[in-house]
Amino acid sequence: MNLSLSDLLIINEEIESPHHYAAKIKNIDRYYGYLSWAEVLMRSGNTLSKEKAEDILKELTIEFQSRPEAYIKLWYFYYSTKDFISSLSVAETAFLKLAESSAEYSVIINLNYARSLFKLEKYRSCFELLQMMYTQNSQYSVYLYHYGRMCLKSKDSVFLGSAIGALEECLKICNFYRHGSVYYWLMIGYMTGGDKVQAYKYAKAGIGLLTNTIEKHGLSFGDKNYEQKVVHKINEMKNVAKDLHMDILNMEILDKIIENKDQGKYEEAKLHCKNISKFDKVEGAIFNYKLLLAMGNIDGAMGVLYKSLSLKSLQMKSFFMLADVLVKTQRHGELEKICKDMMKRCKSPMIPVQVWIKTHMVYIKCLLYRKAYEKAILVLKSLAQVQPSPFIPDLEYTRNLQFATSKDHLVNLFENYKRDSLLGDGDIQNTIFCRAKLLCSRRNLSSMVIESDSDGEIISALEEINENYLNIGSRAPEPLPKARLSKTPGGDAVNTGFSVSISYKFLYKIGKIAAMNKICIEDGYCAMHDFLNIHHYWMREGIESDEIMQVKGSYWLAVLLFLKGDMEQAVHIFKDIMSMLFQLNMQKMSQQILVYMKEYENIVSGGV
Numbered sequence: 001m002n003l004s005l006s007d008l009l010i011i012n013e014e015i016e017s018p019h020h021y022a023a024k025i026k027n028i029d030r031y032y033g034y035l036s037w038a039e040v041l042m043r044s045g046n047t048l049s050k051e052k053a054e055d056i057l058k059e060l061t062i063e064f065q066s067r068p069e070a071y072i073k074l075w076y077f078y079y080s081t082k083d084f085i086s087s088l089s090v091a092e093t094a095f096l097k098l099a100e101s102s103a104e105y106s107v108i109i110n111l112n113y114a115r116s117l118f119k120l121e122k123y124r125s126c127f128e129l130l131q132m133m134y135t136q137n138s139q140y141s142v143y144l145y146h147y148g149r150m151c152l153k154s155k156d157s158v159f160l161g162s163a164i165g166a167l168e169e170c171l172k173i174c175n176f177y178r179h180g181s182v183y184y185w186l187m188i189g190y191m192t193g194g195d196k197v198q199a200y201k202y203a204k205a206g207i208g209l210l211t212n213t214i215e216k217h218g219l220s221f222g223d224k225n226y227e228q229k230v231v232h233k234i235n236e237m238k239n240v241a242k243d244l245h246m247d248i249l250n251m252e253i254l255d256k257i258i259e260n261k262d263q264g265k266y267e268e269a270k271l272h273c274k275n276i277s278k279f280d281k282v283e284g285a286i287f288n289y290k291l292l293l294a295m296g297n298i299d300g301a302m303g304v305l306y307k308s309l310s311l312k313s314l315q316m317k318s319f320f321m322l323a324d325v326l327v328k329t330q331r332h333g334e335l336e337k338i339c340k341d342m343m344k345r346c347k348s349p350m351i352p353v354q355v356w357i358k359t360h361m362v363y364i365k366c367l368l369y370r371k372a373y374e375k376a377i378l379v380l381k382s383l384a385q386v387q388p389s390p391f392i393p394d395l396e397y398t399r400n401l402q403f404a405t406s407k408d409h410l411v412n413l414f415e416n417y418k419r420d421s422l423l424g425d426g427d428i429q430n431t432i433f434c435r436a437k438l439l440c441s442r443r444n445l446s447s448m449v450i451e452s453d454s455d456g457e458i459i460s461a462l463e464e465i466n467e468n469y470l471n472i473g474s475r476a477p478e479p480l481p482k483a484r485l486s487k488t489p490g491g492d493a494v495n496t497g498f499s500v501s502i503s504y505k506f507l508y509k510i511g512k513i514a515a516m517n518k519i520c521i522e523d524g525y526c527a528m529h530d531f532l533n534i535h536h537y538w539m540r541e542g543i544e545s546d547e548i549m550q551v552k553g554s555y556w557l558a559v560l561l562f563l564k565g566d567m568e569q570a571v572h573i574f575k576d577i578m579s580m581l582f583q584l585n586m587q588k589m590s591q592q593i594l595v596y597m598k599e600y601e602n603i604v605s606g607g608v
Contacts, residue, residue, distance in 0.1 A: 001018050001021035001022060001025065001036055001039070001040070003015065004016060004017060004018040004020075004021060005018045005039070005040070005043055018040045018043075019040060021036070022036040022037045022039075022040050031060065031064055031067060031070075032069075034056050034059075034060055035057075035060065035069055035070060035073065037053075037056060038053040038056040038057050038060075038070075038073060039053075039073070041053035041056070042073075042077060050077075053077065054074070054077060057070050057073055057074040057077065058074065061074060061090075061093070065097055066097070066098065066101075068094065068098050068101050068102075068105040068108075068109060069105075071090055071091075071093070071094035071098065071109065072094070072105070072108060072109065072112065074090050075087050075090045075091050075094070075112045075116070076112075078090060079112070079115065079116065079119075084116055084119040084120050085120065087112075087115075087116045087119075088113075088116035088117065088120060091109065091112045091113035091115075091116045092113060092488060094109045094112075094113075095109055095110065095113045095487075095488070096487065096488070099487070103137075106137075107137075107140055107142065107143075110129065110130075110133050110143075111142070111143075111146060113129060114126050114129050114130050114146060114150065117129065117489070118150050118153075118154070122491065123150075123154045123156060123491075124491030124492075124494045125489040125490060125491040125494075126150060126489070127147065127150070127151060127159065127491075127494045127498075128489035128490070128491055128492075128493050128494035129489040130143050130146060130147040130150070131147065131494060131495060131498050132489065132493075134147065134388065134500065135388070135389060136389065137391075138388030138389050138390075138391055138500070139391045141169075141170045141173045141174040142174070144166040144167070144169055144170040144174075144500070145166075145167070145170045145174060145178065145181070145182060145185075147163070147166050147498075148163040148164070148166040148167035148170065148182075148185055148189070149163075149167075149185050151163035151166075152185055152188050152189050152192065157192070157350075158349055158350075158496045159349070159496055159498075160189065160192060160193055160314075160349075160350055161193075161314065161348065161349050161350040161351045161352050161353075161497070162349055162352075162353075162495075162496065162497060162498045162499065163185075163189055164186065164189040164190065164193070164314065164352045165352035165353040165354060165498075165499060165500070165501070166498070166500065167182055167185055167186050167189065168186070168352060168354055169353075169354075169500055169501055169502060170182055171183075171186070172502060172543065173502060173541075173543055177213070179205075179206075179209055180206050180209035180210035180213060180230075180233075181206075181210070181233065183202045183203070183205045183206030183209065183237075184202075184206045184210070184233045184236070184237060186198075186199075186202040187199045187202040187203045187206060187237060187240060190202065190314065191240065193314040193350070194280070194312070194313075194314070195280075195313070195314045195315055196244055196247070196279065196280050197248070197251075197280060197283055198314075198315065199240060199244070200240070200241060200244045200245075200248055203237040203238075203240045203241045203244075204237075204241055206233070206234075206237050207234060207237045207238060207241065210230055210233055210234045210237075211234055213230060214227070214230060214231065214234070247275070247276065247279040247280075250272050250275050250276055250279075251272075251276055251283065251287065253272060254269055254272040254273065254276065254287055254291070255287075257269045257272075258287075258290050258291055258294045261294055263295075266291070266294075266295060269291050270291070272287070273287050273288050273291055281308075281311050282308060282311050282313045282317055282318060283317075285304055285305070285307070285308035285311065285318060286305075286308070286317060286318060286321060288301075288304050289301045289302075289304045289305045289308070289321070292304060302325070305318060305321060305322050305325070306322070309322070309338070309342075314350065314351065314352060314355070315355060316342065316345070316346075316351070316355055316359070319338070319342050319359070320358065320362070322335075322338065323335055323338075323339070323362045326338075327365065332365075332366050332369040332370065333366075333370075335362070335365075335366055336363065336366035336367075336370075339359065339362050339363045339366060340363070340450065342359050342362075343356075343359050343360065343363060343446075343447075343450065346359050347447065347497075348497075349496040349497040353386055353499035353500065353501050354501060354503075356386070356499065357383060357386070357501055357503055357506075360379060360383060360446060363379065363450070364376050364379055364380060364509070367379065368513070373513055373517045373519055374519060374520065375449075376513055377510050377513055377514065377519075377520050377523060377524075378407075378410055378411065378449050379446060379449050379450060380506045380509050380510045380513075381401055381404075381410045381413075381506075381510065381523070382404075382410060382446035382449050383446065383506040384398055384401035384402050384404075384506070384507075385401075385402060385404075385446070386499045386500055386501045387402060387500070387501065387502070387504065388500045388502065389402065390402075392533060392534055392537045393533075394530075394533055395530045395533060395534070396526075396530075397523075397526035397527060397529065397530050398504075398507065398530045398534075400413060401413070407449055410449065413523070414522055414523075502538075504530075504531060504534045504535075505531075507527040507528065507530050507531035507534070508527075508528065508531045508549065508552075508553055508556075510523060510524055510527035510528075511524045511525070511527045511528030511531060511553070511556050511557065511560060512524075512528075512552075512556050514527070514560065515528075515556045515559040515560050515563065518563060521560060521563050521564055522564075524556075524560050525557070525560040525561065525564060528553055528556055528557040528560060529557065531553050532550070532553045532554065532557060535549060535550055535553060536550070547580075548584060551577050551580045551581060551584060551586070552586075552589075554573055554576070554577045555573075555574075555577060555581070555589050555593070557573060558570040558571075558573035558574050558577075558593075558596075559596070561573070562596055562600075567600045567603065568600075570596065570600075571596070571597055571600050574593045574596060574597060578590065578593060581593070
């Protein structure tokens with residue numbers, strides 16, 4: 001029938017009319033038959049026929065309330081005719097009635113609902129819906145893509161960091177065919193945030209990918225509107241790249257002068273520095289630092305770097321450059337003080353979650369340097385708050401960390417924390433819990449661990465369902481309402497600092513620190529167990545390819561088993577990874593395995 005509607009073949013000569021096929025489908029299945037007739041009438045171009053198609057689809061949604069296709073077609077009919085109020089009504093009805101439908105249809109319905117909310121400028125309701133859907137279904141990266149895209153299209157600056165963070169995460173896990181579009185929106189995000197260098201990088205990458213898409217498919221898209229959108233994105237990225245090209249070229253020239261230590265060109269370099277500072281103050285400060293360093297003015301260079309910390313920057317490049325310098329010169333105490341200030345800045349919803357995590361990792365280096373191992377583990381445990389809800393099986397430890405609502409829960413995870421007390425199987429209960437997690441920013445728990453020894457609580461909706469939410473930290477500046485039982489988004493639970501990251505290396509670090517220092521063994525074992533499960537899953541999906549981390553993780557898991565007293569299982573893992581350690585030339589671990597195995601043999605022989 002679709003082929004007949006496409007006009008590729010001559011009707012009644014090469015193929016029968018669409019009406020013929022619609023009638024045949026109706027003889028086989030009444031529901032799909034009427035859907036087919038609605039499609040034929042809708043495509044006729046006749047106003048009366050379109051009205052008949054609308055009536056058919058309305059009747060189908062009444063008679064077959066549990067079937068999603070009629071709702072989707074009716075929504076598309078209204079949306080394509082710009083009747084967004086009617087499209088919202090249909091989408092909301094489908095959302096409420098078909099929540100338990102197949103996953104694929106559920107995603108389509110949810111995204112249609114979000115599109116209608118967005119078109120009616122109900123931005124916060126739209127964002128809340130997409131945040132909720134990803135929180136509940138983190139295996140679907142498409143929610144992150146549309147969340148980031150719509151946040152940027154709304155031009156609501158308070159969601160800028162959240163949008164960029166979502167798109168950066170989407171880039172890690174989405175299908176490759178979507179990368180070009182993600183690059184486009186990241187370019188828009190970074191340009192909006194004033195990070196022109198990053199915007200240029202994504203513009204250049206996106207031009208190539210989307211151009212290849214056009215060349216590969218040519219005129220075979222089928223959807224002319226989609227093709228026009230792709231061409232528009234390419235042209236916009238080309239314009240951005242063209243506008244920024246000369247400034248980027250200045251930076252490349254200056255980089256070569258500094259790298260070659262060409263003293264005869266230092267005056268020219270100073271001129272380039274001034275031009276770069278006009279283009280981007282942060283980049284200008286960084287190049288000024290590099291130039292002064294090359295000229296031997298170390299004090300002047302460090303002064304420039306310290307001064308640049310006050311400049312606004314999405315990527316906080318000056319801080320990370322300064323952190324590298326202070327680590328190399330072993331000025332960890334000084335770095336720790338600066339790091340605490342930077343982590344306070346990271347509470348801002350303008351800062352992407354990836355930068356927030358990276359800043360915490362710098363702070364953890366400081367803690368490890370002064371041997372504050374238990375606090376380092378505690379801070380690492382708090383990073384689980386920005387992990388998406390686990391859909392990978394057997395991640396009980398990570399799940400429990402995510403459900404923690406206080407410092408005490410993190411400290412006494414195995415003693416007084418039960419997952420089932422916070423999350424039940426009920427659909428409404430799950431909705432309330434997810435909404436509460438949106439209200440109480442996931443970035444706040446680490447602040448409780450770092451900034452104070454007092455045990456501040458993040459109130460769970462399940463604990464205080466009839467009480468007003470508390471206004472917690474700078475990440476939740478608006479008064480928080482009572483928990484709503486309704487599943488439909490009202491915009492009151494949207495989180496301006498919505499933060500998700502699939503980065504799971506914090507689990508590896510917990511396990512390694514625990515094993516190396518023989519502390520928090522249970523935490524270390526569970527963390528390393530979850531790390532290896534996640535790593536294996538992403539390896540299978542083709543997203544992760546680091547076999548060295550897998551071997552290292554297995555080694556530390558075996559060490560933790562050995563420390564737990566499960567020596568037989570530990571030795572079994574040691575034997576499994578021994579050949580890989582030799583192949584990777586990891587001699588230190590290989591030698592340590594021999595020590596553990598000898599100790600095990602002595603214990604076994606002594607027991608006999």
